[in-house]
Amino acid sequence: MKIVECKKVCKSFDKTDVLFDIDLSINAGEVVVVVGPSGSGKSTLLRCINVLEKITSGDLVVDGKSVIDPKTDIRHIRQEAGMVFQQFNLFPQMTALDNVAFGPRKVRKLSKKNARELAMDLLTKVGLAERAGHYPSQLSGGQQQRVAIARALAVKPKLMLFDEPTSALDPELKGEVLSVMRSLAEEGMTMIVVSHEMNFALNVGNRLIFMDEGRIIHDGSPRDLYDNPPTERLRDFLRNIQ
């Protein structure tokens, strides 16, 4: 079952073209890792999928709903596509528990009690039950990102988008976030992960996409692309990120 389908998607900001004719379809249950040099359009692609950016032309269908169809409720797409950001973006005035309970309360209209129970379950799942009452400023980067993952999961999305989730973290904190992501993948969550963590791509991902200058250059099995890069461009890139 297709959960994301891009048809000739183009995106430009003012006069700068960022995405060119992107054709891509992603099935439920896939874990897709997107790599590419900075400025290649990876983050923009993610932001187009949950409509934080409007596409310039083409069509993009998420969970059966087209982002350009005026009848589509954009909020519905966003509820089905959870997003985790490089800078965590937790709400600083709320505790970890309230950050996670916020979405279910306001979006899924759960009662305060049910939302808090759900939030507590999710914090337990990411290993932060004992930090529920802490504010984001009292948590480490890795802990903040795990809360952010729980927050995105709390609205029960069908798809999770990760925009460089470990890039702002110290090497020793990356592991705790990646292991949460890994267990999410093992539960069958559909994931699109923009990240340069090649170990994650090789061990958890079942598809690797290489983007450059707004185009998808390669799309295939992580192992094959990694072991035998089909182009010099990818070979250079892989060498540079090691």
Place this chain on the structure above:
Amino acid sequence: MDFQFQFVLTTLPQLMQGVKLTVYITVYGLLGGIGLGMITGLSLAYKIPILNLTGAVYVWIIRGTPIVVQAMFVYFALPLAMGVRMSGLQAAVLVLAINAGAYIAEIVRGAVLSINKGLVDAGLALGLSRVQVTAFVVGPLSFRRMIPPLGNQFIIGLKDTSLFIVIGVGELTRQGQEIMASSFRALEVWTAVALIYLVLTTVLAFSLRWLERRMKIL
């Protein structure tokens, strides 16, 4: 120096009449200013069509002219221009509201724009509407950032009520002036008046400090 403390005591009842009016103008003027400033500031920050244009012109005119001139305009010129006649007290409240509103608009605009865009993205990505993101994320965060500059503005507003002496409102400074005119005891009168203003602004400053501490600026 001959400072007659006894004389100060005899003037207190009249000065307190002035304090009542000063507080009245400050409270209602600033409440009006907060309302006007919120609407204008949000229109400017979110670039709401038409409102953001009228807002910009409003801020431009009010910040560009002295409050004394604004008071005289409303009290003396408006009746001639449009036949709008109001009491000095009404004019004072109106002018303070309009004047403070222009400055508060800029405070609101600045605070809203200072909120990290990533937090807005995070709210939207959860499936919240723009209105919900503004009400539950940007609103509470920018409110905390507004408290210190708002405190400044409130203190300025309180002291600016003394300028309404020019339209004959019997606020604190005006009462001092009248006592002066009949007693010529400048030293006692202006010392007392100054101290009373200091007490009023101190109370205001401390209550804002208390609010700020309770909200913990983030």
